[in-house]
Amino acid sequence: MTHDFPPVEGGGSLILAWQIRNKRVLVVGGGEVAAGRILNVLNADAKVTVVSPREGLNPEVAYRIEQKQVDYHDRKFETADLDNVDMVLTAIDDPEASTRIWKLCKERKVAANIADVPPECDFYFGSVHRDGPLQIMVSTNGNGPKLASMVRKQIASGLPPNIGDAVKKVGALRKKLRKVAPEPEEGPKRMQWMSKVCEQWSLQELTDLSDKDMEILLGFYAPNEIPSSEVVRMQSRPDWAFDGSFGWSV
Structure with missing residues (x-):
């Protein structure tokens, strides 16, 4: 029997986010x-x-x-x-x-x-790019620090300018979700639901999430649904109207 598993590539480092707060x-x-x-x-x-x-x-x-x-x-x-x-x-x-x-x-x-x-x-x-809570590290395993810096700059130049704000909002949404569904057995569902939100909403939509938007979005967790940002904002801001073609109008 053959298996399509990734090959082992020795010689690397285990790249971790080492938590050293108060260490x-x-x-x-x-x-x-x-x-x-x-x-x-x-x-x-x-x-x-x-x-x-x-x-x-x-x-x-x-x-x-x-x-x-x-x-x-x-x-x-x-x-x-x-x-x-x-x-x-x-x-x-x-x-x-x-x-x-x-x-x-x-x-x-x-x-x-x-x-x-x-x-x-x-x-x-490594060479690190940081945008708020987002950190991206490039490591050459001690072989070429300058090259790592060059690669990091190239990666950073291709990132959306609002990605750090989007990460903050996703983090806030996750914290609220844990309060809505704190039970350990809810873990897999929480992860899958959050993954779908990140996949279906654009970075700009995630960045624009208000606290009220989050509360409404979390109401769709129980039935395991992912509404569009337009649906959420229609409920969050009833004085706004969505014209279906050019976006929002007041």
Whole structure:
């Protein structure tokens, strides 16, 4: 018997959305690379500690410290810095010190990224496009960061300008749906119904969803129906009329 299953392609990375909100992240270094790493983890709501001599600070890193967006130690790395941390990022021009930190992290089972040394990384930073809650990452598995950036820009240029707003509205609709149908056994139906909404409504229609529109749309969940946006808005805004040809008129 033959099976039409996808082949295994080894050599890749498992790309995940790592939730590090309120996790403790140690950044060793204060240069340009460290600045990018710090912004990445701050955007993920991590608690960040930076260890680096002040004379080597990048202006952006100095700004983060001045604004108290990070905790700061004006000195070189010490082993005790690894106490009670969840992630370590190094960005220093000292290969021997970087490898030493890597080995200490391995002993303590702490996930680490040693900048520009792929073999000493538990994970890589890809090139990320962000539009509100939407994040798209391109990774070359440490082979070509510049190429990843070029690919990311090409992908981003083809995205609709309102896609971030559409994602926000879909997220809000999902939360409301869980209140309407909270039972675990409703899970498959919820997923299928949300999928149909996303498939049948345009991005602009999803972006334009108001809270009242959502309440009316959710009324079609029980019979497992997907009304058109025109039907929903006719019920949501009875003072509007749909002329059937050119759109809405008041």
